[in-house]
């Protein structure tokens with residue numbers, strides 16, 4: 001019985017591996033297409049030397065990314081093991097890879113962290129929520145433990161009031177919007193409700209120009225009406241923190257008041273009167289729901305509760321929120337058409353703003369959730385998941401090739417050119433092969 005389960009698991013893993021290779025091949029092609037379009041675009045416009053060098057760097061990254069991809073062959077099937085990414089923020093392969101890795105990290109993390117610990121400092125002046133991995137550090141510093149708490153997960157989306165000149169006279173305002181978000185997170189009532197989380201910046205473009213939004217995954221105090229209570233706190237502070245003097249909106253019209261109140265049934269007209277018409281007035285804060293069905297098959301939205309923890313629905317909903325942080329959708333007009341003007345516009349901004357996603361509060365110091373942490377180990381973990389009989393008996397061969405040298409038939413990965421398109425890696429097991437891929441800077445095979 002156990003053997004049957006093991007072999008089904010292996011089959012599923014292999015199917016997943018073939019899908020992963022298809023995706024990598026597809027994104028590699030997309031990267032090449034984008035590089036070619038960028039090349040045409042940069043030749044058709046006047047760019048300053050700095051932007052041009054950034055554009056050259058991006059094209060180089062797009063072309064090289066994934067070019068060295070490690071595969072294994074166990075005598076019957078080829079498996080994708082790992083690849084060398086370029087690490088560029090605007091790379092299709094690397095964004096997909098980041099998204100995938102961070103999802104896997106969160107999956108593991110939620111598994112290990114069903115609750116947080118509330119600690120108080122010696123004099124009882126302050127309290128903080130910490131994770132299991134941070135708990136001992138603070139106890140050793142003399143903090144006292146008050147108990148464990150469960151938390152709710154919410155998705156917050158914040159934008160700023162936009163005029164024809166952008167916000168506060170700037171077309172791009174990555175740094176400014178982050179600064180205001182940092183201010184808000186210091187407010188007492190925010191700290192009461194939010195234990196911590198992770199956020200990212202998303203850029204969209206319309207006729208009015210570029211819009212930069214904050215997407216955040218929040219770990220929120222578990223209490224009745226917590227969504228509405230937190231919504232009120234965020235609306236109040238975000239409104240005041242985002243006031244743009246150049247915004248000419250005067251008093252709220254009755255429709256605007258109604259629109260603001262629609263977002264939260266506990267808001268009164270008196271509360272709305274405390275808001276500044278020149279600041280943001282609509283914020284999106286959602287509880288993460290799961291869909292459930294009643295006995296007669298009616299599907300309804302259901303709040304996440306303890307029973308849903310770790311269910312597929314829960315994980316799907318949380319991971320979708322996290323994915324927002326890694327979707328640079330502004331650049332794609334369609335699947336194979338790109339907005340080169342937007343890419344070139346945004347390139348110096350991305351270059352100047354290293355931190356487009358950050359953790360805060362209880363997630364600070366959670367190294368296992370760092371986007372760039374343990375790339376090699378993560379890959380090894382994945383390779384270990386895929387470890388088949390070949391590994392146990394040391395019978396696998398390893399080679400490096402460009403994923404575009406592969407294709408898939410009958411749910412198998414196959415090679416186009418075996419002799420000229422591949423470089424053999426003389427490793428005896430998967431982990432050694434991955435290490436060699438990363439360490440020895442293999443020359444890319446010529447295709």
Ligand SMILES: [Zn+2]
Nearest residue numbers: 065086091094
């Ligand atoms: Zn890349």
